[in-house]
Amino acid sequence: xxxxxxxxRKLKDAIFDANQACNEAxxxxxxxxxxxxxxxxxxxxxxxxxxxxxxxKVFRAMNFADLVSYAPISGLPAYLDAVxxxxxxxxxxxxxxxxxxxxxxTGAIHHAIANYAERGDSVLTSDWRWGTYDLICNxxxxxxxxxxxxxxxxxxxxxxxxxxVDSLLKNQNSLLVIINSPAHxxxxxxxxxxxxxxxxxxxxxxxxxxxxxxxLVDIAYIDFxxxxxxxxxxxxxxxxxxxxxxxxxxxxxxxxxxxxxxRTGALIGVSSSEKIIDEFKNVSKYSCRATxxxxxxxxxxxxxxxxxxxxxxxxxEAERTNLYEMVKRRADIFxxxxxxxxxxxxxxxxxxxxxxxxxxxxxxxxxxxDDLIFAVPLKLGVRVAACSTPLEKMYGxxxxxxxxxx
Amino acid sequence: xxxxxxxxRKLKDAIFDANQACNEAxxxxxxxxxxxxxxxxxxxxxxxxxxxxxxxKVFRAMNFADLVSYAPISGLPAYLDAVxxxxxxxxxxxxxxxxxxxxxxTGAIHHAIANYAERGDSVLTSDWRWGTYDLICNxxxxxxxxxxxxxxxxxxxxxxxxxxVDSLLKNQNSLLVIINSPAHxxxxxxxxxxxxxxxxxxxxxxxxxxxxxxxLVDIAYIDFxxxxxxxxxxxxxxxxxxxxxxxxxxxxxxxxxxxxxxRTGALIGVSSSEKIIDEFKNVSKYSCRATxxxxxxxxxxxxxxxxxxxxxxxxxEAERTNLYEMVKRRADIFxxxxxxxxxxxxxxxxxxxxxxxxxxxxxxxxxxxDDLIFAVPLKLGVRVAACSTPLEKMYGxxxxxxxxxx
Numbered sequence: 001x002x003x004x005x006x007x008x009r010k011l012k013d014a015i016f017d018a019n020q021a022c023n024e025a026x027x028x029x030x031x032x033x034x035x036x037x038x039x040x041x042x043x044x045x046x047x048x049x050x051x052x053x054x055x056x057k058v059f060r061a062m063n064f065a066d067l068v069s070y071a072p073i074s075g076l077p078a079y080l081d082a083v084x085x086x087x088x089x090x091x092x093x094x095x096x097x098x099x100x101x102x103x104x105x106t107g108a109i110h111h112a113i114a115n116y117a118e119r120g121d122s123v124l125t126s127d128w129r130w131g132t133y134d135l136i137c138n139x140x141x142x143x144x145x146x147x148x149x150x151x152x153x154x155x156x157x158x159x160x161x162x163x164x165v166d167s168l169l170k171n172q173n174s175l176l177v178i179i180n181s182p183a184h185x186x187x188x189x190x191x192x193x194x195x196x197x198x199x200x201x202x203x204x205x206x207x208x209x210x211x212x213x214x215x216l217v218d219i220a221y222i223d224f225x226x227x228x229x230x231x232x233x234x235x236x237x238x239x240x241x242x243x244x245x246x247x248x249x250x251x252x253x254x255x256x257x258x259x260x261x262x263r264t265g266a267l268i269g270v271s272s273s274e275k276i277i278d279e280f281k282n283v284s285k286y287s288c289r290a291t292x293x294x295x296x297x298x299x300x301x302x303x304x305x306x307x308x309x310x311x312x313x314x315x316x317e318a319e320r321t322n323l324y325e326m327v328k329r330r331a332d333i334f335x336x337x338x339x340x341x342x343x344x345x346x347x348x349x350x351x352x353x354x355x356x357x358x359x360x361x362x363x364x365x366x367x368x369x370d371d372l373i374f375a376v377p378l379k380l381g382v383r384v385a386a387c388s389t390p391l392e393k394m395y396g397x398x399x400x401x402x403x404x405x406x
Numbered sequence: 407x408x409x410x411x412x413x414x415r416k417l418k419d420a421i422f423d424a425n426q427a428c429n430e431a432x433x434x435x436x437x438x439x440x441x442x443x444x445x446x447x448x449x450x451x452x453x454x455x456x457x458x459x460x461x462x463k464v465f466r467a468m469n470f471a472d473l474v475s476y477a478p479i480s481g482l483p484a485y486l487d488a489v490x491x492x493x494x495x496x497x498x499x500x501x502x503x504x505x506x507x508x509x510x511x512t513g514a515i516h517h518a519i520a521n522y523a524e525r526g527d528s529v530l531t532s533d534w535r536w537g538t539y540d541l542i543c544n545x546x547x548x549x550x551x552x553x554x555x556x557x558x559x560x561x562x563x564x565x566x567x568x569x570x571v572d573s574l575l576k577n578q579n580s581l582l583v584i585i586n587s588p589a590h591x592x593x594x595x596x597x598x599x600x601x602x603x604x605x606x607x608x609x610x611x612x613x614x615x616x617x618x619x620x621x622l623v624d625i626a627y628i629d630f631x632x633x634x635x636x637x638x639x640x641x642x643x644x645x646x647x648x649x650x651x652x653x654x655x656x657x658x659x660x661x662x663x664x665x666x667x668x669r670t671g672a673l674i675g676v677s678s679s680e681k682i683i684d685e686f687k688n689v690s691k692y693s694c695r696a697t698x699x700x701x702x703x704x705x706x707x708x709x710x711x712x713x714x715x716x717x718x719x720x721x722x723e724a725e726r727t728n729l730y731e732m733v734k735r736r737a738d739i740f741x742x743x744x745x746x747x748x749x750x751x752x753x754x755x756x757x758x759x760x761x762x763x764x765x766x767x768x769x770x771x772x773x774x775x776d777d778l779i780f781a782v783p784l785k786l787g788v789r790v791a792a793c794s795t796p797l798e799k800m801y802g803x804x805x806x807x808x809x810x811x812x
Contacts, residue, residue: 001618001652001682002689003580006521009692011479041476049471056470064462065455070447070666073417103509103669103698110697114545115412132695139520139696141547174409212407246407260476261703263509263669276407283408286415289538290545291516292509296702297667 022374039388054316067298075101079300082307093239100284101295105252108267116214125178174212183221183351190349223256225350264299331386337398352387367404428780445794460722473704481507485706488713499645506690507701511658514673522620531584580618589627589757596755629662631756670705737792743804758793773810
């Protein structure tokens with residue numbers, strides 16, 4: 001009965017499948033013996049969802065009318081201001097800014113792809129990627145093309161990036177590029193300042209030749225990548241770009257504020273032209289009204305309050321840093337053991353996940369079940385969730401993956 | 407910088423403009439002298455957002471992890487079961503059912519239009535309508551065509567409905583029809599059982615001739631339309647429809663649970679074919695993942711808990727009935743006065759709004775400003791919000807509209 005463009009659409013959910021297999025193993029063998037490295041949220045060392053006490057405190061103190069009133073279609077102004085301040089910290093580029101509230105980071109990416117890529121055109125991102133990019137492109141009538149994130153030495157592959165940009169812009173007048181950095185999902189990679197410079201140079205060359213380029217930076221995991229201002233230093237590079245080079249940043253409250261299921265994020269626009277920002281605000285607001293009307297007011301009010309509270313904000317930041325460090329300790333074990341046993345992994349620099357390149361990820365993951373270890377098979381490798389695997393259970397995982405690959 | 411399909415999109419927000427004009431008048435003249443009939447939520451007699459104590463009680467009792475965890479992409483199973491039970495009450499048609507959580511009622515309508523109308527085809531709804539239908543069609547690459555909701559005597563215009571269905575299906579193989587009933591926004595109209603029968607007959611004739619018909623029933627205001635089972639009696643008519651006649655119902659927690667800004671609704675599918683329901687669940691889940699990933703878990707858990715609590719549920723229903731009756735008392739005044747002064751209004755049977763047909767709605771609304779009355783000018787008339795106008799201020803409004811029209 002569906003329209004032809006929707007016919008036969010069905011999600012393949014590797015994460016769900018892996019998690020289900022894990023839960024069956026837990027039933028058989030008990031939770032203590034099973035390592036669940038499939039879950040994409042931060043769990044504490046006892047396997048419970050890790051939440052931030054200060055976020056809960058601000059949330060609980062709100063009156064009910066604030067929680068349940070409609071928000072303005074574009075978002076609460078105080079929320080949007082807070083989003084911009086928190087996103088850039090001390091690294092605000094020169095230019096004009098706009099923001100619109102979205103249904104988490106996903107909603108922000110949806111709006112960017114819906115409005116900044118022509119129907120039938122290709123959007124460009126890296127081969128290692130969050131699979132939802134593919135779905136959003138499909139849903140909105142665009143294609144997704146990829147460049148190789150890494151070269152043979154597992155360095156950032158600027159050559160392949162340049163080749164793919166060039167090849168797509170031979171057939172398109174405009175191009176939307178999506179880069180997920182720092183704490184890339186699913187690899188934990190982060191572009192260095194030098195790599196960012198090279199990426200911008202490639203795009204600026206196209207812009208100089210008259211092409212329209214939009215760059216979407218997905219920073220969903222930025223607060224799990226290191227110190228606040230050093231992880232954000234690259235944002236300063238978006239200063240004074242040409243008018244036909246538009247930058248968007250997708251902000252999410254999911255990870256940084258442990259507000260995953262509250263579905264609150266934002267899409268930020270950066271441009272040297274106020275007119276381009278006005279256009280961005282108008283088309284984004286239109287998409288909001290035509291997709292979800294408005295966004296969870298309670299979560300927006302929470303962020304606005306937290307950001308304005310000079311006493312609570314540093315307490316919240318300290319709590320968040322604790323979570324980050326807990327995840328990092330787990331990842332450090334895996335990375336160190338991978339090095340010592342000779343398991344080749346993608347350079348991990350932060351974030352929820354570590355990735356192991358593999359020829360046959362599904363088989364590797366299946367073999368790992370013998371060790372009662374559950375990870376997620378992706379197209380290019382195996383994803384290990386440092387965010388949710390307890391420290392003690394991380395020991396030995398790298399070596400077991402190495403064995404499973406043989 | 408936007409893609410060509412998005413270029414120049416900008417919301418015209420008549421409600422926002424009317425409300426802003428009202429707020430300026432309040433600054434000048436004081437709130438007591440001004441009648442704000444623009445706001446689309448239930449306000450109590452003192453002008454504060456009316457919320458339901460039992461809903462707040464259940465919400466406040468939830469633990470934080472339940473509020474902020476991710477929900478499954480399609481929604482919490484207990485929520486979806488509750489949505490189906492609450493939607494049909496004792497009027498469940500025979501057939502198969504499926505549901506998917508959505509960002510309010512808007513999100514449900516988005517998914518129905520996205521997946522059940524061909525790109526480039528026309529969707530059909532009534533001329534008096536919620537303007538967001540137009541935006542969703544535009545955003546998803548469909549057109550919106552309308553039939554006249556009323557004939558010259560302000561009776562339901564089944565003739566024009568049949569003519570428009572026929573004319574569209576001369577050029578299309580499938581058709582999505584949207585009917586907002588009961589408590590139609592913006593008129594307060596509700597189709598009688600007999601009118602529903604005629605609508606279904608028109609559509610069944612097309613289905614018999616081999617066309618695919620999807621019907622979306624928007625019931626956002628159903629709990630402000632009268633007694634639970636009598637307002638839902640028409641749903642029973644969706645029993646055992648042919649396979650190529652698919653029914654969807656958009657459910658919303660916004661009005662019935664005063665959870666407006668929590669952005670939680672659902673799209674329900676009804677079919678005589680389990681296969682069609684499976685397809686519906688698959689394509690809808692895909693659209694969820696590609697638009698907002700998942701929906702506010704807190705609000706879903708709230709509904710699931712409330713629906714399962716045999717003690718609290720009737721208390722909640724009594725609170726909601728109080729709100730309904732408060733709105734009805736206000737509307738009754740307007741309707742009675744309109745009758746006695748000879749103001750011609752659209753037949754109001756329930757809901758948040760009353761509509762007055764007018765040749766020049768903007769001028770009428772502007773003239774009303776002299777009386778410090780603020781209403782919303784629509785294309786076909788003036789919208790008066792019974793949901794938010796205090797009882798005392800409703801007296802005299804009908805007559806002043808009549809005068810403003812002369």
